[in-house]
Amino acid sequence: MSTGLLALLDDVAAIAKVAAASIDDVAAQAAKAGAKAAGVVIDDAAVTPRYVVGFDAKRELPIIGRIAMGSLFNKFVILLPAALLLAAFAPWLITPLLMLGGIYLCFEGAEKVLEWTRPHPEQAQSSDVPMDAKQLEDSRVKGAIKTDFILSAEVMAIALSTMPEATVWTQGAALAVVALAITVGVYGVVALIVKADDVGAAMVRRGIGAGALLVRGMPKVLKLLSIVGTVAMLWVGGGIILHGLEFFGLAAPYHWVHGAGLAVGGGFIGWIVEATLAGILGFAVGWASIPLLSRLLHKGH
Numbered sequence: 460m461s462t463g464l465l466a467l468l469d470d471v472a473a474i475a476k477v478a479a480a481s482i483d484d485v486a487a488q489a490a491k492a493g494a495k496a497a498g499v500v501i502d503d504a505a506v507t508p509r510y511v512v513g514f515d516a517k518r519e520l521p522i523i524g525r526i527a528m529g530s531l532f533n534k535f536v537i538l539l540p541a542a543l544l545l546a547a548f549a550p551w552l553i554t555p556l557l558m559l560g561g562i563y564l565c566f567e568g569a570e571k572v573l574e575w576t577r578p579h580p581e582q583a584q585s586s587d588v589p590m591d592a593k594q595l596e597d598s599r600v601k602g603a604i605k606t607d608f609i610l611s612a613e614v615m616a617i618a619l620s621t622m623p624e625a626t627v628w629t630q631g632a633a634l635a636v637v638a639l640a641i642t643v644g645v646y647g648v649v650a651l652i653v654k655a656d657d658v659g660a661a662m663v664r665r666g667i668g669a670g671a672l673l674v675r676g677m678p679k680v681l682k683l684l685s686i687v688g689t690v691a692m693l694w695v696g697g698g699i700i701l702h703g704l705e706f707f708g709l710a711a712p713y714h715w716v717h718g719a720g721l722a723v724g725g726g727f728i729g730w731i732v733e734a735t736l737a738g739i740l741g742f743a744v745g746w747a748s749i750p751l752l753s754r755l756l757h758k759g760h
Contacts (some may be wrong), residue, residue: 495754503604507649508681510603514596519564522596527646529604530611534638538615543631546619553620554706561612562744563700569745571685614641617699631650653680694734697741712740 507526511519545552618637622630658678662670705713716736720729 483516490519500650507603507645508684509598510652511653514592516591516657518596520599522651523646523650525600526603527605527642528644529600530607530646531638533604533608533611534615534642537712538612539634539638540635542615542619543627546623546630547627550623553616554703555612557616557620557699558703560609560616561703561741562695563752564613564692564696565700565741565745566748567745568689568696569742570753571689572742572747573690573746612637614638621641631695652677652684655680670687690738692739693741693745695741697737697739697744698734700744701737716740 507523510526511522514522543557615634615638618634619630622633625633655673659670659673659677662673664670701713701716704710716733718738720733723729723732
């Protein structure tokens with residue numbers, strides 16, 4: 460009897476070790492995937508605050524909440540099952556889809572760079588269509604969720620590409636962790652950003668001098684975020700295209716960029732050189748794609 464009990468305890472201990480190893484594997488895969496998707500996440504956090512500009516302060520958090528719920532729906536209901544099906548039945552499609560997403564990121568980044576030098580056509584037209592506050596909010600939320608879907612698809616594809624040998628269970632669990640962590644992190648940061656000026660105003664009313672600095676500083680922070688997000692899109696998009704070309708046998712561009720990083724000694728400086736060159740490629744690809752993608756994506760707007 461005691462031998463049977465000891466054998467059972469040994470089995471339980473073995474199962475517990477396997478479960479612990481699986482959890483560790485999921486955590487490791489999720490951390491690796493999240494790091495790879497950092498550039499897209501930065502862009503998402505930088506882009507989202509613009510959707511609450513012009514609304515009453517009381518509507519800012521509810522709008523962000525609606526966008527966050529739409530983001531969770533995008534990731535868990537549509538993209539996560541699609542990613543697992545893709546990994547199981549058509550893994551060869553992951554790299555081409557990543558490259559398409561990379562081209563989209565380059566397109567968005569190039570458009571933003573060009574907007575800094577000339578107004579975007581849609582900005583001049585948007586005021587021609589009168590909307591009440593509810594219609595405007597619904598329109599902004601719909602647009603934000605649409606943009607989030609594209610960015611989330613890229614995040615999930617990047618995350619999936621980091622764990623080609625993992626089991627389906629590990630892939631699903633890691634993708635779920637990444638999806639939840641990124642959504643909570645991005646929209647939590649966005650909520651803090653958009654309410655920071657209100658916090659500063661409250662501090663001013665209480666006679667706290669730092670409040671005025673916070674109020675004055677937030678527009679500069681938002682501008683900086685916009686620049687960082689744009690740079691991140693171009694760098695990540697360009698990097699995805701370089702790796703995709705290497706995957707399809709055109710390794711020379713990637714090796715040239717990587718070699719340029721090594722030529723300056725590698726390390727952080729080397730990374731800066733590689734990221735800069737990837738960003739330049741990203742801008743070139745994005746600029747070339749504007750005529751076609753603008754027509755496809757803005758048709759009917």
